[in-house]
Amino acid sequence: MRRYSAFAIAREAARHHLGWERAWKSPAPKASYDAIIVGAGGHGLATAYYLGKVHGIRNVAVIEKGWLGGGNTGRNTTIIRSNYLQDASAAIFEKARSLYETLSQDLNYNIMFSPRGVMMLAQTEHEVRGWQRTAHANALQGVETEFIGPRRVKELCPIINLDGPRYPVLGALWQARGGTARHDAVAWGYARACSDMGMDIIQLTEVTGVRREGGRVTGVETTRGVIGCNKLGIVVAGHSGVLAEMAGFRLPIESVALQALVSEPIKPCMDVVVMANTVHGYMSQSDKGEMVIGGGADGYNNYTQRGSFQHVEETVRALVETFPIISRLKMLRWWGGIVDMTGDRSPIISKTPVENCFVNCGWGTGGFKAIPGSGYAMAELMAKGHSSLAEEFSMTRFREGRFIDESVAAGVAH
Numbered sequence: 001m002r003r004y005s006a007f008a009i010a011r012e013a014a015r016h017h018l019g020w021e022r023a024w025k026s027p028a029p030k031a032s033y034d035a036i037i038v039g040a041g042g043h044g045l046a047t048a049y050y051l052g053k054v055h056g057i058r059n060v061a062v063i064e065k066g067w068l069g070g071g072n073t074g075r076n077t078t079i080i081r082s083n084y085l086q087d088a089s090a091a092i093f094e095k096a097r098s099l100y101e102t103l104s105q106d107l108n109y110n111i112m113f114s115p116r117g118v119m120m121l122a123q124t125e126h127e128v129r130g131w132q133r134t135a136h137a138n139a140l141q142g143v144e145t146e147f148i149g150p151r152r153v154k155e156l157c158p159i160i161n162l163d164g165p166r167y168p169v170l171g172a173l174w175q176a177r178g179g180t181a182r183h184d185a186v187a188w189g190y191a192r193a194c195s196d197m198g199m200d201i202i203q204l205t206e207v208t209g210v211r212r213e214g215g216r217v218t219g220v221e222t223t224r225g226v227i228g229c230n231k232l233g234i235v236v237a238g239h240s241g242v243l244a245e246m247a248g249f250r251l252p253i254e255s256v257a258l259q260a261l262v263s264e265p266i267k268p269c270m271d272v273v274v275m276a277n278t279v280h281g282y283m284s285q286s287d288k289g290e291m292v293i294g295g296g297a298d299g300y301n302n303y304t305q306r307g308s309f310q311h312v313e314e315t316v317r318a319l320v321e322t323f324p325i326i327s328r329l330k331m332l333r334w335w336g337g338i339v340d341m342t343g344d345r346s347p348i349i350s351k352t353p354v355e356n357c358f359v360n361c362g363w364g365t366g367g368f369k370a371i372p373g374s375g376y377a378m379a380e381l382m383a384k385g386h387s388s389l390a391e392e393f394s395m396t397r398f399r400e401g402r403f404i405d406e407s408v409a410a411g412v413a414h
């Protein structure tokens with residue numbers, strides 16, 4: 001595949017942009033592969049990419065029932081940070097954040113990574129203590145964060161109201177190297193790089209069954225027939241329980257909708273990301289000028305990828321005290337994605353009771369930021385049978401009581 005470059009743009013401009021190649025191929029499935037990944041979201045595509053790039057396993061298919069990046073990867077609010085509390089989480093999220101820094105160059109695709117800084121507000125005394133504790137933990141983990149006072153919060157985000165009557169801003173956990181990236185571009189960049197390595201990305205094809213023989217995976221049943229494989233990676237977020245059932249085991253996952261909305265575009269007024277976890281809302285400004293706003297997860301299980309009016313009202317009501325300017329904004333659109341939640345709000349990257357069948361899920365409300373690190377770890381686990389980054393996230397932790405409690409760092413009310 002030809003590299004993207006300033007020279008390529010100039011060349012194509014001179015010939016009316018008629019010479020661009022398709023970014024990825026859409027091949028018919030082969031009879032079998034060394035590895036199949038189910039789910040062409042960010043995590044599935046990143047897994048395939050690092051299988052090829054790091055481990056030289058390139059006879060790989062990524063099977064997607066819809067279009068690539070059409071799940072949560074294309075529905076999220078793109079916040080990237082690694083300010084988690086537990087060591088295992090900090091390690092994988094920091095690996096991901098650092099890979100994001102050079103991902104555009106690595107993939108030769110502009111993912112528009114914007115390290116604009118992320119702050120998590122402290123609006124109660126309890127939160128002040130909580131975020132100070134996280135800042136200390138991060139210092140030990142080698143993750144750069146700091147606890148900042150209200151004056152610095154106001155300097156970094158002038159539109160904020162520090163003196164709300166219910167929840168004044170008492171400080172914030174600040175990660176200067178956190179930020180955002182263009183979510184579709186992350187999926188598209190990985191897809192293009194996978195296709196370039198000769199991998200097959202098979203869209204509009206649903207996996208409907210998992211074939212096993214003697215306790216070992218042998219292939220998948222799909223809406224386009226049976227496809228054989230030596231190794232299978234299940235990376236389907238909110239549908240993980242459905243796929244696990246096909247493979248004959250159960251996962252401790254609940255599926256709920258998480259919603260977000262964007263306003264009409266306005267002039268640049270906010271160049272950091274702010275999360276206000278006490279009131280359950282967060283906001284950033286997109287490159288187009290829209291205010292990107294999200295709230296808490298729905299309180300009931302469902303598989304409907306839609307937003308709801310009452311959620312929009314609840315989220316805006318929660319944020320308007322801290323950001324009075326949003327009271328006069330018009331909303332452009334709102335939507336929902338089905339997130340996969342575990343009991344300790346940490347992911348599962350694991351072997352399963354079926355030999356050579358692996359699962360990566362449970363990223364819940366916070367998996368966009370993890371995509372490169374998660375794909376890196378999952379690929380290592382599939383290729384070598386072990387991965388130090390993934391070790392703590394085995395599904396056996398729920399049986400053994402080794403929880404990795406990140407319900408606060410997840411930053412979104414559940």
Ligand code: FAD
Pocket residue numbers: 038039040041042043044063064065066067068069070071072073074075076077078079080205206207208235236237238239243258259260294335336337338339361363364365366367368369370
């Ligand atoms: P997905 O992108 O959902 O990919 C899974 C794919 O599997 C889908 O494309 C689906 O079609 C496919 N699939 C399912 N079943 C089958 C089948 N039977 N056969 C074939 N394919 C199948 N995270 C952050 O870090 N920061 C944020 O700011 C953030 N904001 C969010 C805001 C919202 C509104 C939502 C919904 C989520 C947010 N998240 C955020 C979470 C993040 O989006 C997810 O954790 C992450 O995108 C999950 O990626 P994935 O690749 O695992 O899943």
Ligand code: PYC
Pocket residue numbers: 077079080081282294365366367410411412
């Ligand atoms: O995990 O940072 C996060 C997040 C923000 C919004 C949804 N998830």
